[in-house]
Amino acid sequence: xxxxxxxxxxxxxxxxxxxxxxxxxxxxxxxxxxxxxxxxxxxxxxxxxxxxxxxxxxxxxxxxxxxxxxxxxxxxxxxxxxxxxxxxxxxxxxxxxxxxxxxxxxxxxxxxxxxxxxxxxxxxxxxxxxxxxxxxxxxxxxxxxxxxxxxxxxxxxxxxxxxxxxxxxxxxxxxxxxxxxxxxxxxxxxxxxxxxxxxxxxxxxxxxxxxxxxxxxxxxxxxxxxxxxxxxxxxxxxxxxxxxxxxxxxxxxxxxxxxxxxxxxxxxxxxxxxxxxxxxxxxxxxxxxxxxxxxxxxxxxxxxxxxxxxxxxxxxxxxxxxxxxxxxxxxxxxxxxxxxxxxxxxxxxxxxxxxxxxxxxxxxxxxxxxxxxxxxxxxxxxxxxxxxxxxxxxxxxxxxxxxxxxxxxxxxxxxxxxxxxxxxxxxxxxxxxxxxxxxxxxxxxx
Amino acid sequence: xxxxxxxxxxxxxxxxxxxxxxxxxxxxxxxxxxxxxxxxxxxxxxxxxxxxxxxxxxxxxxxxxxxxxxxxxxxxxxxxxxxxxxxxxxxxxxxxxxxxxxxxxxxxxxxxxxxxxxxxxxxxxxxxxxxxxxxxxxxxxxxxxxxxxxxxxxxxxxxxxxxxxxxxxxxxxxxxxxxxxxxxxxxxxxxxxxxxxxxxxxxxxxxxxxxxxxxxxxxxxxxxxxxxxxxxxxxxxxxxxxxxxxxxxxxxxxxxxxxxxxxxxxxxxxxxxxxxxxxxxxxxxxxxxxxxxxxxxxxxxxxxxxxxxxxxxxxxxxxxxxxxxxxxxxxxxxxxxxxxxxxxxxxxxxxxxxxxxxxxxxxxxxxxxxxxxxxxxxxxxxxxxxxxxxxxxxxxxxxxxxxxxxxxxxxxxxxxxxxxxxxxxxxxxxxxxxxxxxxxxxxxxx
Numbered sequence: 001x002x003x004x005x006x007x008x009x010x011x012x013x014x015x016x017x018x019x020x021x022x023x024x025x026x027x028x029x030x031x032x033x034x035x036x037x038x039x040x041x042x043x044x045x046x047x048x049x050x051x052x053x054x055x056x057x058x059x060x061x062x063x064x065x066x067x068x069x070x071x072x073x074x075x076x077x078x079x080x081x082x083x084x085x086x087x088x089x090x091x092x093x094x095x096x097x098x099x100x101x102x103x104x105x106x107x108x109x110x111x112x113x114x115x116x117x118x119x120x121x122x123x124x125x126x127x128x129x130x131x132x133x134x135x136x137x138x139x140x141x142x143x144x145x146x147x148x149x150x151x152x153x154x155x156x157x158x159x160x161x162x163x164x165x166x167x168x169x170x171x172x173x174x175x176x177x178x179x180x181x182x183x184x185x186x187x188x189x190x191x192x193x194x195x196x197x198x199x200x201x202x203x204x205x206x207x208x209x210x211x212x213x214x215x216x217x218x219x220x221x222x223x224x225x226x227x228x229x230x231x232x233x234x235x236x237x238x239x240x241x242x243x244x245x246x247x248x249x250x251x252x253x254x255x256x257x258x259x260x261x262x263x264x265x266x267x268x269x270x271x272x273x274x275x276x277x278x279x280x281x282x283x284x285x286x287x288x289x290x291x292x293x294x295x296x297x298x299x300x301x302x303x304x305x306x307x308x309x310x311x312x313x314x315x316x317x318x319x320x321x322x323x324x325x326x327x328x329x330x331x332x333x334x335x336x337x338x339x340x341x342x343x344x345x346x347x348x349x350x351x352x353x354x355x356x357x358x359x360x361x362x363x364x365x366x367x368x369x370x371x372x373x374x375x376x377x378x379x380x381x382x383x384x385x386x387x388x389x390x391x392x393x394x395x396x397x398x399x400x401x402x403x404x405x406x407x408x409x410x411x412x413x414x415x416x417x418x419x420x421x422x423x424x425x426x427x428x429x430x431x432x433x434x435x436x437x438x439x440x441x442x443x444x445x446x
Numbered sequence: 447x448x449x450x451x452x453x454x455x456x457x458x459x460x461x462x463x464x465x466x467x468x469x470x471x472x473x474x475x476x477x478x479x480x481x482x483x484x485x486x487x488x489x490x491x492x493x494x495x496x497x498x499x500x501x502x503x504x505x506x507x508x509x510x511x512x513x514x515x516x517x518x519x520x521x522x523x524x525x526x527x528x529x530x531x532x533x534x535x536x537x538x539x540x541x542x543x544x545x546x547x548x549x550x551x552x553x554x555x556x557x558x559x560x561x562x563x564x565x566x567x568x569x570x571x572x573x574x575x576x577x578x579x580x581x582x583x584x585x586x587x588x589x590x591x592x593x594x595x596x597x598x599x600x601x602x603x604x605x606x607x608x609x610x611x612x613x614x615x616x617x618x619x620x621x622x623x624x625x626x627x628x629x630x631x632x633x634x635x636x637x638x639x640x641x642x643x644x645x646x647x648x649x650x651x652x653x654x655x656x657x658x659x660x661x662x663x664x665x666x667x668x669x670x671x672x673x674x675x676x677x678x679x680x681x682x683x684x685x686x687x688x689x690x691x692x693x694x695x696x697x698x699x700x701x702x703x704x705x706x707x708x709x710x711x712x713x714x715x716x717x718x719x720x721x722x723x724x725x726x727x728x729x730x731x732x733x734x735x736x737x738x739x740x741x742x743x744x745x746x747x748x749x750x751x752x753x754x755x756x757x758x759x760x761x762x763x764x765x766x767x768x769x770x771x772x773x774x775x776x777x778x779x780x781x782x783x784x785x786x787x788x789x790x791x792x793x794x795x796x797x798x799x800x801x802x803x804x805x806x807x808x809x810x811x812x813x814x815x816x817x818x819x820x821x822x823x824x825x826x827x828x829x830x831x832x833x834x835x836x837x838x839x840x841x842x843x844x845x846x847x848x849x850x851x852x853x854x855x856x857x858x859x860x861x862x863x864x865x866x867x868x869x870x871x872x873x874x875x876x877x878x879x880x881x882x883x884x885x886x887x888x889x890x891x892x
Contacts, residue, residue: 436828
């Protein structure tokens, strides 16, 4: 069991009281063992965090690692054209290109402060994604995309209900609970209109039985609502309630076009909302009613979505957008910095932990998923007195991702002084470029 | 006369044809002397730009260097409270704190790729700002803030019309045209409601006579419009037209609450709009009709405004917001990347150059204000083939400011491999912190 002592950091605990203070923090094995002044105990590793901020790591609550290679390939397109472009590209993945894609995304996210992710995979080769996740050291829920109602898509992205469920269960048995519980399976029905009711019901029962998640999209675009009403007789969340696919193990991305009755479903059932502000603007989808959701006690987490709809995996960018786009709607006092940081950290952890709270705050007994930030450099200067000038405001509105110095996930050092310890960044970069060129050449040759 | 040869870069020229190609670029003295394949000529300096992008530098078209020290001091406040907080802080500046504030802002901006700025100063000690500008090597228009109708503000921020004009003219005579013409004076009447009509008319005549600029705010908040109608009988731009304060040497920040007749004034007179998307969201001011303005041929440039209303001086962040917030209103096809980059570069140059076009594109004879970007790292991976995958999309939506490697302004190397050559970054950082603490302590002691 390894032990790490972090000395003299300014702790932003994200606990229920939102406490912030100077202290030492002791990690033993996977957990936070002790927090206090002047802890002096012999440990395997001591990290000097003087003048630095220590906080729970970010959770990227809605991503598509399979799309990392396709960054910039569908810019300035509306969602339906975008979807055709990207699903076509996805259909060309081999296990090798998918592995390169996942590694690229994971490296970018860890360097930007993510310690956890909720990933929606593509149809095939999902073992490659799990392998990359396991090696990277990140905490993750992942699962292959399920789409058993997609006759218009490339043949490589079609599947029967039976195959979809069987392959998902095979993956679950191989990966769920692996790496000391750091990896969790999440069924990933892409969206209601591409999945049969039978599939949705079946996987929810499996998820309940196995302690797995259900991760989908809901209410992303305006046109979805009339189509849902026509085909399923209900708006998205009311439909999911109707068929029982709701609750603390269900995470729904976007949730822009919801009415009051659907907000009530979310609040009453503990179903998580995964808010992706950049993506929603980029694709012209709309702006989710996040402050209203938070006021109702709905758990809203933040995510970047895939790189072709963003184009970064960077929680600092997501926090800026989450903070500013709602002020436009509701005035300058809406979405204070503390709420935004909570969405990026503890709310994300709650979604990833399926409503549990085993991580996402700096508290004794919680799993040690945390990051250490430097002073923010010129972008955050002048240097604040942390006890006088609220550093949370600076993190949300001034820091950039290169301020993340060190990352610890499940008690393991994953990045130190901006050097990834689980991957060789140069290799990840060059293999991603090689993999993308392989796909681009394959398409050009057709 | 120094000469610099930039070898093998991929040039994003931002010329009228938007040409992009691999070439060498030769700088002699202050100007771009030659562009072509395989230039081999003996120069003082050769820069290898293989695999890198070369483009005109960004122009930060609306900033307040005097506020850099106040970053994060007025978050989550509406504009009127914000204004009280910030003007109070401004009133405590000494020449030394103002110099530290300007240096902090300039260092941050140069490191983020800005080669030009349009600055609105505070009331006093503006020589400190000019001194910092001169030493930094940046191209700038600057001027002291003018506010001859401000009985509600701190006494230190009140002035008579006569004093305001006289001090402005004194500064103009000391600084206008200095540093090989790199520095230009810009009268800076803060906004119409804080300035007398007499002052506005007088400085426009002086600006015309002296080749100087006029830089103000217009239509930033909704409440401004009824007040303008009541006090001046016109909406902002119609009023400025009425009193003759319009034309290619006039730059107006924000321009959110304009009607059709005001857009016509802008288009017909060549008056520049300085769009500050982050600031406008943060203060709940609104979203300017930028795509509509561009469609009318209005010159719209981008700016960060001051750090307390942003909180960064980072054109990459501004480009992301400028790109995405209009897609929300007008759909995913609005504001393509090429338009956004043009706003950040050549449109900004046109505003700073008062309608001239002596810089802002990579063309022979233009002044050499340019930056060199690296491959964008993980945030922009996989590495694109610049001739196949449009790099402009990546610059706007994926690159971050730490990709700016090298900056040349007016033919002079100002940053190389991310090291500032005109300032010591550590000194700038620590002096900024010291200056801010001096002001904070002064206020705490009152």
